[in-house]
Amino acid sequence: MSLRREGPVTERLLDLLRRHPGADPDRSGPLDEPIATHSPMTRRQAVAIWESAIQSRLQDLLSREMKDKGLSYYTIGSSGHEANAIVASLLRPTDTAFLHYRSGAFMAARLRQGRGETPFFDAMLSFCASAEDPISGGRHKVLGSPTLHVPPQTSTIASHLPKAVGFAMALQRLERHGVPIEGGVPYDAIVWCNFGDASMNHATAQAGFHAAGAAVLHRQPCPILFGCEDNGIGISVRTPDGFVAQMMRDRPGIRYFACDSQDFPGVWATTQAAIAYVREQRKPAFLHTKTVRLMGHAGSDIEANHIPLEQIEANEARDPLLAFADLLLASGAIAPDAMLALYADTDRRLRRAAEEASRRRKLTSVTEITAPLQKPSGHLTCRVADRDVRLRVFHGKLPEDDARPRHLAYRIPQALTDLFAAYPNAFLFGEDVARKGGVYNATQGLQATFGNGRVFNTILDETTILGLAQGMATAGALPFPEIQYLAYIHNALDQIRGEAASLEFFSTGQGMRDLPGQFPAYRNPMVVRVAGLAYQKGFGGHFHNDNSVGALLDIPGILLGVPARADDAVTMLRAMTAAAAERGKVCLFLEPIALYMQKDLHAANDGAWQFGYPPPDETMAIGEGRVYDAGDDDQLTIVTFGNGLWMSLRVAKRLRERGVKTRVFDLRWLSPLPIAQIKEHVKATGRCLVVDECRHTHGGPSPMILTELCQDPDLAGCVLRRVAAVDSYVPLAAAANLVLVQEPDIERAALSLCEERVR
16 A cells, blocks of 8 residues: 555546546537536636646645655645636636635636736745745745735634635725725625635634624625635544534525535536625625545645545545546547646646746845844834814814823824824724724724724624734725733734734745835735733723733734823824834734823822823834933933833832932833843943833743843943733732732832942
8 A cells, every 4th residue: 555645646547537438429519518517617618627727736746746855845735625726717816815725726727817927837936935936935835926816825724714804894895985905906806715624613714704794794795705625624633524514504694505526517606606696795605615635634644644545545536636537528628638638748847847946046044034024113204184184183173282281091092083084094993992982982082083984893803803904904904903902812813923914924025026126915004902901990800901912022023012101102103003004014002001091190180191292293213212311320220111111200209319310211112122222221320120010921021121131241240130020810909919010119129229239
């Protein structure tokens, strides 16, 4: 028995082609007549599908040969799933496709409708991880094309479904507001999103289905066609018979269609009906295609180790290309010799492409690899609406003309109002953000000013909110999704880490060949507003008093800022908006809940934590902190952010009263961290206390800050300490104060630190 099944699978197909008697007079007919009585698929169309299917099959086989020679780095193939070439042929090239990794035949078929692509060579560049790969630039093996509206996906667990739903939901919303779809996609386009049966077990898949169904129940257009390619197994775990059909046949809001890849004409007819339903009704549908997986999950998966041989052979006998080839030959669509010649010619062309692709250059520098992840720095220009527009949205009185200082929660909706006046493609959405104005009134009045088309509530699911943001961003909107609490973003973190933040990284190839150099073909510009951190009074518990930003700090390429005061919130929002709109960046704006309504600093009613509205053209420099009360003879630098800033300023005042001259440095940005500024202030004082309100172990930025300071030889004589929260969830009520950083903790640490001599 053969442990590797490429040989038996290939020989079974070639044997059929060699031995086939050819056309059956009773089944033959003209090329432009239907190939079967139950389908409008013509013989000519069927031959075109065969060409794409054979390309996909031979790519799989060749990738495994190349892997054995150390030339290729990817062997998860599409063998058995070639029926998805039919979907590509029936969709328009402008129907955006979010693809599963077994979609080689879909890509082959769509690229035949392309604008100058070289399908064989492009595929081999991808397999070889060449820096000339037109979509990822050698960073990963992904299926994608900016000219044919296929955003690259790295999803293996259906995490692309929420953003596909988001793109579908964006189409008519953008049409109503006159915002053009990115890349010239027409408003009557639909979305295709396919996946395997095993992926449907994942929570993100269910979130996608639920969001699409809910859209229908809320009477919102959602023209998406889900495609489940059901091969009955996920690596080695069987999918129960009937599982997919039972789950989806009666799913609220989603129309169910079913077909079997043993019958390509039937797949054609069913797919055609499903596409027509979605396009005409602007509602979601589910296309359930039974198929098979051939040659294991990947080249490293030896099926004989976990599946009996008789089952493997029975599965291989259901190779859909066997039934399809028999139909093509028997119907006279193509002669056996011509089919064998096509097979051999495709193989030769792929091998020539592979030989050349293997010689093309690879990524060889960190700079080149990380180029898409680079963060902007300094001041970016944010748009400002005309004065008459601003007067209208601010109801006749501009905020900068009001001399009264205001607190954080008052300034955030003002900043958003200014931004929405300047950016007509901006949309704000989330839980309770519309008429209610958010849990903390941070979106108060925005829906009344800009309408429920631009400011709207979503269903209560963070995965859906972030998926909608990605889909809208890819379509051409500038989304401002709100996550109600920091703890809630962890429910859907992979929508940021694995999807939104990675899209630029995996789509910076050669792309559109008429433009020089590398650039991101796809981006997810967004400003995600998150209420978070701890120190809430009268309301709390670990979901509403969450101080874990560590998981966000681990995500490459994002901007993460924490404004502690009202004017900083305004200028930081403007900076993030410019970074999103002009640079395509994913930005997270973390709003300290406990400081939303804070008006005083040192004493009751002093009003010292309220600030004016910055001039409309003023932005905060990205990656730049702010120092307070710096003097030439300071003995201590306190580095902090968020609630830590408010507490540290209070402590610094008491320290100065005791003769300890202290400056306080507010990070403001956690990614990128203002490391150079920190070092400058620490060098000036010789002592540094980092006040990190997050948990002691990996919770916040202090480990990174201290590591940078310890490694700098210019700071070798400096004394460094930190204060951080206890490694604990935050309990309710006054017990929270026992695990969170308190002002006495900061003061004791500062005094102790100042007793140590600087070397």
